[in-house]
Amino acid sequence: MFKALLYAAVLTGLSSQLSANEASNYSFDGPYVIQDKSAVESSPQQTAYWICNSKLTSSQVSEHSLKRPENCGNLPEPILTDDVKQVMPDSYTEVKKVVALSDVHGQFDVLLTLLKNQDIINADNNWAFGDGHMVMTGDMFDRGDQINEVLWFMYQLDRQAKAAGGMVHLLMGNHEQMVLGGDLRYVHERYDLASKLLDRSNDALYGEDTEIGQWLRSKNTLVKVNDVLYMHGGISSEWLERQLTIAEANRLFRANIGRPKAELKKDELLSFLFYGNGPTWYRGYFSDAFSEAELDKILAYFDVKHITVGHTSQKQVLGLFDNKLIAIDSSIKLGEQGELLLIENNKLIRGLFNGEREAL
Incomplete structure (x- = not known):
C-alpha cells in the first residue's frame, strides 16, 4: 500500500x-x-x-510472437527467438565494418536518432547495417526511463543482424551487473509500478526465468573484432599479472552474474573481475598516472592495435595515445545527443549525432 x-x-x-x-x-x-x-x-x-x-x-506467448493489448500505448511487440540466446564466440576476424557505442542508460529516443542518422537502422527502426557488427559496450540499464524500450530494441537488432549476416555484441557493463545482482539504487522510479504489480523486485524482472534475463546472461563481457578489443571499463595491468584469457573471463562472468556482491567478494578472482580493476569498472586509462608504455603491454598481450571502452563519460568519441585507446561513452545518458565509433576499411571515424562523419 x-x-x-x-x-x-x-x-x-x-x-x-x-x-x-x-x-x-x-x-x-x-x-x-x-x-x-x-x-x-x-x-x-x-x-x-x-x-x-x-x-x-x-x-x-504464441509461436514466438507478442501482440500488444489494446489501449496499451506504444509498447514493444517483439518477435522472440532462441537464436539470440546462444553463447557466441568472443573473437572475430575479417569483419568489414563495425559500429560501436556505449552507456545508453535508457535514452531510447537519442539512441534511435543517432542510429538512424548514421544509417545503422532504417526509418522503421530495423537493422540496415548489412553484414556489419555492432558493439554495445554495456550500460543500457539504470538512470533513464525507457530501459525496456532499449532492451527490446537491441533484442530485435540482435535477431535482425544475424539474419543479415552481421552481429550484435552486447557486452556486460557495470550497471547490468548491478541490476542483475540486486543493486537497484539507480533504477528509475518508472519501474516501481512493475515491481509492485508483478510482485517482483526489479532484478527479478530480468531473472533467469525471463526472456530478457536469459538473453542478457548469454552475452560476453569482452569481445575482439579484427584488431580491436572491446569492453565496458578497461583492462588493467593486473589482468596481465593474472594471465587471464578473454574466454575464461567471459565464462566466469556468465557463470556468476547475479550472485550477491558479498559472495563474489569472497573469491579473489571473481572480486577482481566484477569489481575494482576488472573490465566492467576500471577507469585507470583516464588517470594522469597511466602511461602509453603500460597500454602498449596490454595491447601486445591481446595482440590488438586498439582498445575501445565506455564507462568514463566524454563529450564525444575520443582517441587517446594516437588512437590506441578509444573512449566511446559520449554522454548519451544525458538525453540530449551522442556519438558512435565507425570502423570501415581500417579507418576510425566519429559518427556525429547529426549524421555527419569525421576522422577520429
Missing part, C-alpha cells in the same frame, strides 16, 4: 515537470516475458505481462 501511494506521489510530482503525454507514459510498461513455473524444459510456456494504464494484463 505504501509503495502504491509513493508511486502515485511520484507521478504527481513528475506531472508538474513533464508534459501530460510524458507523464502518462509512466503508466505503461513491458512486456515482461516470464517462463511459467509449471512449464517443462522440453516444452517451455511463456507469459507476457503488460502494464496498461497502471493495470496489469497478460497474454500467452
Whole structure:
C-alpha cells in the first residue's frame, strides 16, 4: 500500500515537470516475458505481462510472437527467438565494418536518432547495417526511463543482424551487473509500478526465468573484432599479472552474474573481475598516472592495435595515445545527443549525432 501511494506521489510530482503525454507514459510498461513455473524444459510456456494504464494484463506467448493489448500505448511487440540466446564466440576476424557505442542508460529516443542518422537502422527502426557488427559496450540499464524500450530494441537488432549476416555484441557493463545482482539504487522510479504489480523486485524482472534475463546472461563481457578489443571499463595491468584469457573471463562472468556482491567478494578472482580493476569498472586509462608504455603491454598481450571502452563519460568519441585507446561513452545518458565509433576499411571515424562523419 505504501509503495502504491509513493508511486502515485511520484507521478504527481513528475506531472508538474513533464508534459501530460510524458507523464502518462509512466503508466505503461513491458512486456515482461516470464517462463511459467509449471512449464517443462522440453516444452517451455511463456507469459507476457503488460502494464496498461497502471493495470496489469497478460497474454500467452504464441509461436514466438507478442501482440500488444489494446489501449496499451506504444509498447514493444517483439518477435522472440532462441537464436539470440546462444553463447557466441568472443573473437572475430575479417569483419568489414563495425559500429560501436556505449552507456545508453535508457535514452531510447537519442539512441534511435543517432542510429538512424548514421544509417545503422532504417526509418522503421530495423537493422540496415548489412553484414556489419555492432558493439554495445554495456550500460543500457539504470538512470533513464525507457530501459525496456532499449532492451527490446537491441533484442530485435540482435535477431535482425544475424539474419543479415552481421552481429550484435552486447557486452556486460557495470550497471547490468548491478541490476542483475540486486543493486537497484539507480533504477528509475518508472519501474516501481512493475515491481509492485508483478510482485517482483526489479532484478527479478530480468531473472533467469525471463526472456530478457536469459538473453542478457548469454552475452560476453569482452569481445575482439579484427584488431580491436572491446569492453565496458578497461583492462588493467593486473589482468596481465593474472594471465587471464578473454574466454575464461567471459565464462566466469556468465557463470556468476547475479550472485550477491558479498559472495563474489569472497573469491579473489571473481572480486577482481566484477569489481575494482576488472573490465566492467576500471577507469585507470583516464588517470594522469597511466602511461602509453603500460597500454602498449596490454595491447601486445591481446595482440590488438586498439582498445575501445565506455564507462568514463566524454563529450564525444575520443582517441587517446594516437588512437590506441578509444573512449566511446559520449554522454548519451544525458538525453540530449551522442556519438558512435565507425570502423570501415581500417579507418576510425566519429559518427556525429547529426549524421555527419569525421576522422577520429
